[in-house]
Amino acid sequence: MSPLAPNIIERSAPIETWFGVGGGADLLARPHNETELRDLLREQAGASVQILGDGANLLIHDSGVDGLTISLEEMNAVHFPEDDEAPIVTAQGGAGLPKLILGCVQRGLAGVETLAGIPATLGGAVVMNAGGAFGQIADTVRRVHAITRSGQKITLARREIDFNYRRSGLNDLIITGVELQLERVEPGDQPELRESLKRIMAYKKNSQPMGERSAGCVFKNPTVGAERLGAGKLIDEAGCKGLAVGRASVSHVHANFVVTTPDATAQDIIELMARVRDRVEAHHGVTLEPEVVIWSRAGVGAAR
Ligand SMILES: Cc1cc2nc3c(=O)[nH]c(=O)nc-3n(C[C@H](O)[C@H](O)[C@H](O)COP(=O)(O)OP(=O)(O)OC[C@H]3O[C@@H](n4cnc5c(N)ncnc54)[C@H](O)[C@@H]3O)c2cc1C
Helix, strand or coil: CCCCCCCEEECCCCCCCCCCCCCCEEEEECCCCHHHHHHHHHHCCCCCEEEECCCCCEEECCCCEEEEEEECCCCCCEECCCCCCCCEEEEECCCEHHHHHHHHHHCCEECCHHHCCCCCEHHHHHHHCCEECCEEHHHCEEEEEEECCCCCEEEEEHHHCCCECCECCCCCCEEEEEEEECEECCHHHHHHHHHHHHHHHHHHHHHCCCCCECCCECECCCEECCEECCHHHHHHHCCCCCCEECCEEECCCCCCEEEECCCCCHHHHHHHHHHHHHHHHHHHCCCCCECCEEECCCCCCCCC
16 A cells, blocks of 8 residues: 555544534545645545535544545635626635635625524535525535546536535535625625624524534424424424433524533434434424434444
């Protein structure tokens, strides 16, 4: 086997996620550009590869994860249009969404302020089709630039992407860049755009446990018949608010959030999710599916 490329860390420290639990990666790499990324994929051909965004929707098992984990945190450039250019923002997959939203609002570019309060990289937001009551990232995506696991570059137009509720169908790709089609707001209307951002942030602060460690909603909102039901409401009605396993508990503010304290383990969260799912099934006859992405080693059980 050839020696490891200099930018790969072997048996990394625990990977940082918003839950603050879980183990490390066998191999962790932070490529600086597409060439390094493609070299890595070539050198590690055959290894299982997973892409790390901001870790805001990730639950990693306590024993960590096999193979190569690639963080795109160094591939984070954002290009905002000049005033006389079309209102298209182009950014790399590792660009931070909150900063990008702020940059857009400051320049009078509307469209992504609807995603305020969602921690993510742009790539992670597109893969998950992040969104909520005010909109979803799919509403603004113009084109996606990506690399296949075998290192091939591809570009997809919006119409070629099968966006749906919290899904994009792009999970097998590595999203390296995204073009967002926004709207330029007249200078006189820019204060209203800034107000809109503040209103959405205030709504989030009032309805979600923003100051606590979580991964946002742990379960998807289930579709029953033709109706999409709120998982949080079902969990609340099943009497799960405050339910705890070890250092993980169901938030009192929003029942679809599992919150953790510093000594929590991934196993606490996994067991708690299983209990919540059982209770909701018994109470409502509805089976909840995880929204949070779970990484584990081969042979280590994920959430039931
Ligand atoms: C406090 C809080 C509030 C939240 N509120 C919301 C909300 O309102 N709405 C909502 O939708 N979500 C919400 N979330 C969840 C989370 O913010 C989103 O799912 C977000 O899109 C995750 O992005 P990420 O970069 O952190 O991805 P990660 O969590 O790092 O990864 C998630 C998945 O995306 C894949 N991925 C990441 N980057 C790439 C890439 N470049 N190419 C290919 N695959 C990639 C990963 O492999 C993984 O499968 C919240 C989370 C927290 C902690």
